[in-house]
Amino acid sequence: xxxxxxxxxxxxxxxxxxxFRERRKIIKAMLATMVAGTGxxxxxxxxxxxxxxxxxxxxxxxxxxxPTPAELIKNYTNYYEFAFNKQDSTKLAQNLRTDPWSVEIxxxxxxxxxxxxxxxxxxQVLQERIYRFRCVEAWSMVVPWVGFSxxxxxxxxxxxxxxxxxxxTAVHQPDIMPRQRNNAMLEWPYxxxxxxxxxxxxxxxxxVGMYGDxxxxxxxxPLRLIVPWKYGFKNIKAIVKIELLKRPxxxxxSQFAPKEYGFYANVNPAVSHPRWSQNSERQLGxxxxxxxxxxELFNGYGEQVASxxxxxxxxxxx
Amino acid sequence: xxxxxxxxxxITIVACLIPLLGLYVDIAFDNLxxxxxxxxxxxxxxWSLRFLCLTLAITPIQTITKWxxxxxxxxxxxxxxxxxxxxxxxxxxxxxHALMWRMVAIDIIESPYIWxxxxxxxxxxxxxxxxxxxxxxRMGKAxxxxxxLIYVAAVAAVMHYFLQLKGNLAEPLFYSMIVFLLLGxxxxxxxxxxxxxKMMIPTGRRVLVLAEKQGEIPEALRKRx
Numbered sequence: 001x002x003x004x005x006x007x008x009x010x011x012x013x014x015x016x017x018x019x020f021r022e023r024r025k026i027i028k029a030m031l032a033t034m035v036a037g038t039g040x041x042x043x044x045x046x047x048x049x050x051x052x053x054x055x056x057x058x059x060x061x062x063x064x065x066x067p068t069p070a071e072l073i074k075n076y077t078n079y080y081e082f083a084f085n086k087q088d089s090t091k092l093a094q095n096l097r098t099d100p101w102s103v104e105i106x107x108x109x110x111x112x113x114x115x116x117x118x119x120x121x122x123x124q125v126l127q128e129r130i131y132r133f134r135c136v137e138a139w140s141m142v143v144p145w146v147g148f149s150x151x152x153x154x155x156x157x158x159x160x161x162x163x164x165x166x167x168x169t170a171v172h173q174p175d176i177m178p179r180q181r182n183n184a185m186l187e188w189p190y191x192x193x194x195x196x197x198x199x200x201x202x203x204x205x206x207x208v209g210m211y212g213d214x215x216x217x218x219x220x221x222p223l224r225l226i227v228p229w230k231y232g233f234k235n236i237k238a239i240v241k242i243e244l245l246k247r248p249x250x251x252x253x254s255q256f257a258p259k260e261y262g263f264y265a266n267v268n269p270a271v272s273h274p275r276w277s278q279n280s281e282r283q284l285g286x287x288x289x290x291x292x293x294x295x296e297l298f299n300g301y302g303e304q305v306a307s308x309x310x311x312x313x314x315x316x317x318x
Numbered sequence: 319x320x321x322x323x324x325x326x327x328x329i330t331i332v333a334c335l336i337p338l339l340g341l342y343v344d345i346a347f348d349n350l351x352x353x354x355x356x357x358x359x360x361x362x363x364x365w366s367l368r369f370l371c372l373t374l375a376i377t378p379i380q381t382i383t384k385w386x387x388x389x390x391x392x393x394x395x396x397x398x399x400x401x402x403x404x405x406x407x408x409x410x411x412x413x414x415h416a417l418m419w420r421m422v423a424i425d426i427i428e429s430p431y432i433w434x435x436x437x438x439x440x441x442x443x444x445x446x447x448x449x450x451x452x453x454x455x456r457m458g459k460a461x462x463x464x465x466x467l468i469y470v471a472a473v474a475a476v477m478h479y480f481l482q483l484k485g486n487l488a489e490p491l492f493y494s495m496i497v498f499l500l501l502g503x504x505x506x507x508x509x510x511x512x513x514x515x516k517m518m519i520p521t522g523r524r525v526l527v528l529a530e531k532q533g534e535i536p537e538a539l540r541k542r543x
Binding site: 071072073075076078086087136137139272274275276277278279280282284286288289290291292294 | 351354355356412414418424425427428429
């Protein structure tokens with residue numbers, strides 16, 4: 001079943017793909033020369049034999065949304081384990097060891113264990129899920145993720161009734177990740193969390209790919225969280241551990257600056273970041289002199305998720 | 319408002335436009351990355367801050383090197399700080415917000431980092447329009463007082479930079495260090511001048527005391543002093 005969200009990006013806000021491809025050709029040629037031999041060139045090349053070409057569309061995938069061009073998504077990532085800017089991680093992340101990959105699922109569950117990613121993928125139904133992605137830095141994009149329902153995975157290990165929260169822990173590879181090696185900025189490894197009802201929500205996704213292919217390493221390969229109604233930093237990359245807990249976990253950004261980044265981090269234009277407005281966002285791929293997009297409550301997924309927060313003061317639980 | 323023109327000035331004036339040319343080339347070749355609007359905006363802001371630092375650096379350099387020739391360049395650099403700040407502001411209003419005034423108003427009201435930018439711009443604006451020799455003559459002492467606000471503008475500009483970042487503070491730290499050094503130098507000079515001024519009095523007294531001990535100055539004379 002495909003349920004379309006009501007709000008779509010108007011065609012006028014999207015760069016004409018033809019114009020866009022022309023412009024990108026130049027940049028691509030330059031990048032290809034610059035990074036030849038570093039292992040990233042194949043990642044930049046067009047992939048005709050993609051891993052998951054024609055997957056069924058997932059719940060709430062608004063297929064009227066036009067995805068942001070892959071080249072932009074691949075070259076604009078906040079991956080602080082590698083670099084504090086959005087370009088360097090594209091190259092640095094290629095060193096990440098992602099094969100083999102296993103995920104520990106433990107805590108308040110009946111059947112804890114360590115599971116190989118390939119075994120998980122054999123059990124789960126992969127879908128293409130086209131979701132809006134809104135960064136707390138007030139930029140946004142539309143990404144055609146390939147993934148499966150987080151809730152479905154959690155059900156396989158049978159959460160106990162005491163499981164109230166879910167804690168996600170990202171990979172710790174300080175030899176590969178320069179900022180982990182230097183203990184820079186955040187406490188490593190990166191940790192994120194959800195309330196159990198948020199985690200069981202059909203929109204909550206574990207992504208293993210995008211644009212019908214394996215997830216690029218800088219975008220969180222091999223397994224990342226996607227909760228499209230929350231700010232980007234909730235969408236933890238390269239997950240190695242999922243724990244079900246009685247109490248809320250301490251999450252990385254919230255620990256770093258608790259007054260600025262809350263546990264919930266729901267997209268909300270009415271609740272500003274203490275230092276900047278969240279009222280509007282710049283969509284990647286939109287042209288010069290084109291207006292910013294008005295940010296929507298819950299990033300436009302209010303119809304689906306607002307009931308999770310019906311009795312909460314969103315200003316307080318930001 | 320306009321300067322006496324000689325070759326070195328023309329070279330300086332043209333050289334200060336090179337960053338703009340570089341930006342133009344990068345736009346033409348789509349070389350600004352995945353978020354070119356933000357990149358353009360940041361580049362213009364960066365250059366404004368750099369010219370502001372350069373402007374502030376002139377007086378200390380002059381004091382240290384005792385080379386008087388640079389002071390006229392202060393005006394050129396200051397005006398360029400204003401020039402790039404104006405482009406930065408226009409990029410914000412036109413390129414990013416496409417003159418959607420309601421959105422602009424909400425953004426400014428809700429973003430403390432922008433308040434500092436606005437403060438810095440208002441100061442630089444008022445310094446730019448009073449930068450001519452004619453204005454300097456007409457304003458007299460008030461001119462110097464007004465133009466000292468450049469330090470407030472520099473601190474506000476660095477704050478503006480700091481507050482819009484999610485986490486990485488390396489670059490604004492670099493600029494705040496420079497502003498701190500330049501401001502610190504001025505304070506040092508000021509303190510030193512004050513100390514020198516103070517020391518003059520004890521020196522005089524000490525001379526008197528010495529003279530008195532030796533009985534060279536009669537009591538009456540000392541009291542008169």
